[in-house]
Structures are given as structure tokens and as C-alpha cells.
Amino acid sequence: MLDVSVSYNRYKFLGHEFLTWLWFMIDTDQNYIKSLQEDLISFEIHNRIVLENSFDNLTENITIKGDDAGLEEAKLSLQKGGVVTECNFSLKMGDLEWKFNIKGESLNISSLKSPETGNIEKKEDIEGVVLEKVYLYEKVVTLLEKLYTQFIALRIKNTWKEKTVPLIKNWIQS
Amino acid sequence: MGLLSSSVSITQYKVIGEVNGNLTATITEGLKKFSITDIDHEPVQKTAGWTCFENPYIPDFDKTSCIIGTYFIFSLRIDKKSIPSKIIKKYYMAEIAKKLAESEREHLSRNEKKTIKDNVVNFLSLRIPASPNIYDILWNYEESFLWFFSNQKAANEELETLFSKTFRLKLVRLFPYTMADLSKTLTDKDRDLFNTISPIKFVD
Numbered sequence: 449m450l451d452v453s454v455s456y457n458r459y460k461f462l463g464h465e466f467l468t469w470l471w472f473m474i475d476t477d478q479n480y481i482k483s484l485q486e487d488l489i490s491f492e493i494h495n496r497i498v499l500e501n502s503f504d505n506l507t508e509n510i511t512i513k514g515d516d517a518g519l520e521e522a523k524l525s526l527q528k529g530g531v532v533t534e535c536n537f538s539l540k541m542g543d544l545e546w547k548f549n550i551k552g553e554s555l556n557i558s559s560l561k562s563p564e565t566g567n568i569e570k571k572e573d574i575e576g577v578v579l580e581k582v583y584l585y586e587k588v589v590t591l592l593e594k595l596y597t598q599f600i601a602l603r604i605k606n607t608w609k610e611k612t613v614p615l616i617k618n619w620i621q622s
Numbered sequence: 623m624g625l626l627s628s629s630v631s632i633t634q635y636k637v638i639g640e641v642n643g644n645l646t647a648t649i650t651e652g653l654k655k656f657s658i659t660d661i662d663h664e665p666v667q668k669t670a671g672w673t674c675f676e677n678p679y680i681p682d683f684d685k686t687s688c689i690i691g692t693y694f695i696f697s698l699r700i701d702k703k704s705i706p707s708k709i710i711k712k713y714y715m716a717e718i719a720k721k722l723a724e725s726e727r728e729h730l731s732r733n734e735k736k737t738i739k740d741n742v743v744n745f746l747s748l749r750i751p752a753s754p755n756i757y758d759i760l761w762n763y764e765e766s767f768l769w770f771f772s773n774q775k776a777a778n779e780e781l782e783t784l785f786s787k788t789f790r791l792k793l794v795r796l797f798p799y800t801m802a803d804l805s806k807t808l809t810d811k812d813r814d815l816f817n818t819i820s821p822i823k824f825v826d
Contacts, residue, residue, distance in 0.1 A: 450799065459799035461821040466798065468824065529825045554797045556773045558631040568626070574676060579691050581625060582760060585632065585769070593801075600802045604815040609822070616824050 456553070463552030464500070466599045467532035471497075472616050484594045487541045491591070494538040494547055497522050501530035509533075526620045539588065546588055555596065560588060625675070625695070625758040625771050633778055635768040636804050637761070639791040645763060649694055650683050652788040657681045658699045662751045665744040666703075669752070670780045672788070673699040678756045694761040698770075698781050701752035705743065713742045757781070768793065 450458070473481060474491060482488045496513040499522055510525045513536075522532075532552065536559070539546040548560040562584040568577050602608055624630070641648045658671030658681055673681040674688065675695045688696045717738045721730060730738075758771040759781070770781055782793050794800050802808065802816055 452795065452800075455799035455803075456797055459802075460797075462798040462802070462819075465822065527825060529823060531824070551773075552798075554633075554773070555801060556631065556633055556797075558773050560630045560632065561628065562630075571676075575690050578625065578695065582691075582693065585630070589632070589634065589769075596798075596801055597805055597807055600805065600816065601807065601812075603819060604812055613822060613824065617826070620824055 460553035461531075462600075462603070463555055464531040464533050465603070466555075466596060467535050467550065467552045468526070469599055469602075469612075469616065470595060471532055471535070472619050476615075476619060481595070484598070485541070485587075485591050488591075489540040489542065490538070491540075492538045493519065494536045496534070496536035496549065497532060498534035499525040499530040500533045501525055501528055503529065523620065539591065541587060544584075546584070548588055550592065555592070557588060557592070560585065562588075624697075624756065625760065627771075630771055631773040633770045633773050634796040634801075635770060636794045636796060636800070637763075637766045637768050637791055638794060641763070641789065641791070646689065649763075649789065650688060653688060653696055654683045656784060656788045657683065658701065661701055661703070663748060665747045667705075667743070667747055668700070668702045670698065670700045670784060672784070673697045673756065675758060679754070692762065692764065694759075694763060696759055696761075698757045698759060698777070698784065700755045700757075700777065700780055702755070703747055703750050703752045705746045705750055709746065710739070710742060713746065714739055717742060 471493060474493060478490070481491050495515045495517065496511070497519065498512075499510045501508045501510070508530075510521065510530065512519065512522050526532075534549060534551045536547065536549045539548075544563040546560065546562050549558045550556070551558065562581065565577050565580040565584070566573065568574055602612060653672045656671055658673050659669060661667075661669045671681075672683075673679075673696070674683060674686040675690075675697050676686050678697050678699060681699075688694050718730065718735070721734070721738065722728070755777070757774075757777050760769045760771075762768070768785075770778060772778065778795065782795070785791065785793050794804065796804070803813065808816065
């Protein structure tokens with residue numbers, strides 16, 4: 449295995465490509481995402497997306513946020529050669545909803561808001577609430593792992609360049 | 623940020639290696655050995671150690687179990703004293719003036735000034751209590767994964783160092799490269815292909 453700091457910097461583009469691919473999949477093939485996790489009702493971009501565009505040794509960052517914000521400006525950034533570096537997602541499974549951020553370069557999860565759990569009124573309640581919370585966090589972690597595994601499996605094949613990239617290019621220009 | 627907070631951050635780790643001997647006893651012993659110690663009355667500015675998830679301000683792994691369900695759950699506590707620079711300057715300038723008066727000189731050497739500053743910081747460290755920062759940890763030993771409930775770089779680095787020192791196990795942070803490289807679904811051939819990939823442009 450490569451040195452951690454070397455591999456972190458050398459391969460952070462993969463996290464950005466992953467989030468860009470994920471937006472493409474959300475927009476064009478929700479059924480594929482639904483097939484990865486039981487009970488999944490929807491997986492959407494929620495209220496924040498950050499894109500990075502590098503040209504002529506300059507880096508431009510574009511952040512679009514707000515519950516009612518459209519993604520037209522973000523799409524425009526993709527058309528100029530940008531990639532998604534950070535994104536806030538909304539996940540619905542059954543009657544439950546999660547919201548969370550994923551940062552591409554680290555794949556860290558932040559601002560994860562999971563569905564409500566029971567209250568802790570006495571010491572004996574702690575164990576039950578902790579296990580319930582962990583169960584809810586696991587839903588997000590598992591979905592992220594499945595999506596990333598699928599992305600990597602696709603990314604290393606020839607079909608990535610021959611089939612997937614042209615489809616993403618068409619989607620970006622649409 | 624705690625496991626039970628309404629909004630959490632998670633950094634994922636893979637744990638490499640195995641604990642020798644009785645698992646629960648060895649882990650509990652390690653947590654006790656490297657548990658946080660109080661520095662409020664010590665001339666120390668920062669310390670880090672393990673503490674109990676349920677009672678982080680009074681760490682006692684004999685009274686509080688670190689096991690919930692099939693997980694080891696405990697916390698990393700980093701205590702840090704933040705002495706405002708203006709207070710340091712106030713005491714430092716007063717000490718400089720005192721020393722100049724005592725020695726009947728107009729200037730002090732660089733070494734003398736440094737010694738005075740160190741003494742002032744130590745003096746103030748004894749009077750200012752440390753602020754505790756608590757970061758929860760969930761460790762699934764059987765599945766060899768660990769969740770650290772913070773994305774802060776300094777806290778993650780502290781965790782990695784202390785975990786290795788305590789349990790003699792390696793923590794590998796999961797990010798795009800390590801998550802793919804440690805994936806069980808990749809064959810050796812896939813891994814070779816993975817190591818050759820380079821960025822692609824989505825526009826012509």
C-alpha cells in the first residue's frame with residue numbers, strides 16, 4: 449500500500465469523480481441506486497453542492513446552497529470542466545429520512561442528521577438509544593460503501609472510458 | 623461531536639491486526655493504562671487520553687463498561703489550556719520590567735527573555751483549567767472497523783497515535799484510495815488496474 453499522505457493527495461480526484469458520477473446516476477438512473485439498498489425510496493442531492501474547476505493553474509470553487517436552489521449553475525460549472533468536490537444528500541428509506549454531507553477527497557461523512565430515536569430518560573436507556581443510532585448511521589455508511597464499490601468496479605474497466613464517460617459527457621451538455 | 627448528537631461527523635477506519643489474549647480484558651486494560659489524566663494543577667498545556675463514553679469527565683473503566691451490544695464504545699478526550707496571548711504579554715512585560723530593575727540593565731538577552739516567557743506560561747498553566755474536547759469512538763472488533771465521530775484533522779491524528787500506542791494495532795483511515803485498496807471485492811488484477819488509473823475529463 450502507498451504511503452497515506454501520498455495516496456490521499458494522488459487519488460483524491462477519485463472522490464471528486466465519484467461524486468460527479470453519483471450526481472449523474474441520481475439524475476439518470478434512480479432505479480440503479482434503489483437496487484443497491486432495500487427499502488430505498490429516494491436518494492437526492494439536497495441543499496448544498498460544491499464544485500471545483502481548475503484551469504491555467506487557477507482553481508475556482510463554486511458553492512450552491514439553499515433548500516430551493518436550482519442546480520443549473522452547478523451544471524454550468526460541469527460544462528466548463530468542473531467536478532463535484534462536496535455534496536449534501538437526502539436519503540429516504542420507508543418513512544425515515546437522513547441528510548448528510550460527503551466530501552470527495554476524504555469520503556468523510558459530516559452533518560449527518562439521522563431520523564429521531566428514543567429519548568434517554570434514565571441510565572438504562574443509553575444502550576438501546578446507542579444501538580438504534582448506530583443502526584441508523586450504518587444505513588448511510590453501507591449505502592456509501594456499496595455506491596463507491598460499484599463506482600470503482602466500473603472505473604477500472606474499459607467500459608468506463610468507452611461507455612460511461614460518453615454518457616456523462618452527454619448528460620453534462622444536456 | 624458525540625455519537626448521540628443530533629448532527630454527527632464520521633471518519634471511518636479499518637483496524638489492522640489482532641489483540642492477543644482475552645479481548646475484553648486486554649482492551650479494558652489498555653483504556654485504563656492510557657486514560658486521560660487531569661492537568662489542571664500541572665504546568666502542562668495539553669494532554670490526550672481515553673475516557674468512558676457514558677461518563678467522560680470522570681473516567682473509570684472499572685465501574686463503566688466500554689461494551690455496548692457487540693461494539694466497544696469509548697471516547698478520546700483532549701484537554702487543552704488556552705491562555706489568551708494578551709494575558710501572557712501582561713505577565714511577561716511585568717516580569718521583564720522586574721528583571722531589568724533587579725539587574726540594573728537596559729536589555730535582556732534572547733535566552734533570558736525566553737526563560738521568562740516559559741516561566742510565565744508555566745505559572746499561568748497552573749492557574750487556568752484545561753478545556754476538555756470529547757470525541758466518541760465505536761469499534762467493531764469482529765468486522766475490524768472503527769468509527770471516529772469527528773473529521774477534525776488534529777483529533778484524527780491524536781486518535782491514530784494513541785490507538786497504536788495503546789493496542790499495538792494499526793488504524794488505516796478510509797479515503798478514496800484506501801477504501802478501494804482494502805476492498806474485498808477487488809481481485810489482484812483489479813488492484814493492478816486500479817493502481818494505473820488517472821484523472822479523466824468530463825468535457826472535451
